[in-house]
Amino acid sequence: MPNLDADAPRVAVLGAGSWGTTFAKILADGGADVVMWARRREVAQEITETHRNSGYLPGINLPGNLRGHDSLEHVLAGAEQVYLSVPSQSLRANLASIRDIVPADVPVVSLMKGVEKGSGLRMSEVIRDELRIDEERIAVVSGPNLALEIAKRQPTAAVVSSAHRDTAVAVAQVASNEYFRCFVNTDVVGTEFGGVLKNLIAVAVGIADGVGYGENTKASIITRGLVEITDFAVAFGGRSETMTGLAGLGDLIATCESPLSRNNTAGRLLGQGYAFAQVIAQMNQTAEGLSSVGPILELASTKGVSMPIVAQVARVLEGTLDPRELAPHLATDSDEPQGE
Ligand SMILES: NC(=O)C1=CN([C@@H]2O[C@H](COP(=O)(O)OP(=O)(O)OC[C@H]3O[C@@H](n4cnc5c(N)ncnc54)[C@H](OP(=O)(O)O)[C@@H]3O)[C@@H](O)[C@H]2O)C=CC1
Numbered sequence: 130m131p132n133l134d135a136d137a138p139r140v141a142v143l144g145a146g147s148w149g150t151t152f153a154k155i156l157a158d159g160g161a162d163v164v165m166w167a168r169r170r171e172v173a174q175e176i177t178e179t180h181r182n183s184g185y186l187p188g189i190n191l192p193g194n195l196r197g198h199d200s201l202e203h204v205l206a207g208a209e210q211v212y213l214s215v216p217s218q219s220l221r222a223n224l225a226s227i228r229d230i231v232p233a234d235v236p237v238v239s240l241m242k243g244v245e246k247g248s249g250l251r252m253s254e255v256i257r258d259e260l261r262i263d264e265e266r267i268a269v270v271s272g273p274n275l276a277l278e279i280a281k282r283q284p285t286a287a288v289v290s291s292a293h294r295d296t297a298v299a300v301a302q303v304a305s306n307e308y309f310r311c312f313v314n315t316d317v318v319g320t321e322f323g324g325v326l327k328n329l330i331a332v333a334v335g336i337a338d339g340v341g342y343g344e345n346t347k348a349s350i351i352t353r354g355l356v357e358i359t360d361f362a363v364a365f366g367g368r369s370e371t372m373t374g375l376a377g378l379g380d381l382i383a384t385c386e387s388p389l390s391r392n393n394t395a396g397r398l399l400g401q402g403y404a405f406a407q408v409i410a411q412m413n414q415t416a417e418g419l420s421s422v423g424p425i426l427e428l429a430s431t432k433g434v435s436m437p438i439v440a441q442v443a444r445v446l447e448g449t450l451d452p453r454e455l456a457p458h459l460a461t462d463s464d465e466p467q468g469e
């Protein structure tokens with residue numbers, strides 16, 4: 130155990146995949162005393178004993194002030210902030226098992242970018258419901274944050290959002306370091322939906338890539354995708370400025386351009402002709418967009434938001450649209466020329 134500043138905040142990170150581990154490293158590199166929960170004991174032991182998580186971050190050394198444990202009680206005891214990074218569809222069940230042991234009054238932070246199937250709830254809403262805590266304690270983090278780049282200390286930025294600005298500021302202070310800069314806002318809806326929706330556009334871009342289409346097609350999908358994302362988020366109360374910021378456009382660019390993105394990768398496999406089940410079988414990490422597409426289209430229909438690109442992605446996933454037919458010029462509601 131290295132010498133820690135006596136004032137170092139003690140934080141808990143639940144979820145030891147690529148993002149949970151990378152975010153724990155961000156926090157530890159910023160000076161926090163970090164304990165991570167890994168559901169598999171061997172992963173927790175590897176993190177503590179060899180300072181590695183080789184299954185998710187091969188070749189990355191983790192700092193000494195970051196330890197792993199497989200006991201939720203141990204990880205949460207004394208935590209001053211709690212960060213959550215499990216697959217979105219598993220969040221509610223995980224929250225149910227920590228409801229009685231999350232320290233009172235501390236911020237609870239979602240690092241996730243999905244919505245819950247069935248309910249269509251954002252992760253901050255699932256946290257509020259399941260932990261029965263005030264929304265002022267809840268924050269979300271989103272932005273152009275491909276895990277492996279950040280684990281290599283490549284500089285980037287993110288947004289921390291909370292209904293209560295002081296909560297966002299408290300989280301941003303602990304989660305910022307020399308290579309990771311956190312901005313704050315109070316637009317939780319826009320910040321969260323930005324992270325969810327860019328995944329769907331990244332799947333579309335991946336499909337175009339897999340088919341063999343070039344930069345014009347992909348740029349058209351990204352640009353029209355931003356319109357869809359913005360219309361959707363604004364319809365649900367998000368701010369359009371958020372969608373042109375780090376959690377919207379910033380993350381859209383990073384995810385649509387990078388082969389590191391799992392959503393982009395899943396799309397590329399679909400574009401290459403693999404069926405949905407074959408894509409799932411090939412993915413060994415979480416691609417949230419594949420689970421979000423249904424609930425997002427259902428939410429869009431409740432507000433009358435047109436999402437033609439996302440609808441095309443859904444049809445490719447269900448096997449009713451040939452990936453070669455996916456194209457932004459089809460992504461309109463009318464054959465008549467429309468305003469951009
Ligand atoms: N990776 C990235 O670049 C980024 C990811 N995110 C978001 O972070 C969230 C987590 O993704 P990420 O870390 O990348 O995913 P990974 O697939 O890399 O890791 C998933 C983690 O969750 C664990 N897990 C899987 N199922 C369950 C379950 N039912 N209950 C508890 N734990 C479970 C896995 O454990 P095990 O190994 O035992 O299966 C693993 O530790 C997602 O919402 C993603 O969108 C956000 C920004 C960047």
Ligand SMILES: O=C(CO)COP(=O)(O)O
Pocket residue numbers: 242272273274275276328331380383384389390391392393415416417
């Ligand atoms: O959210 C991310 C980058 O900001 C990670 O994207 P993927 O989940 O597609 O890898």
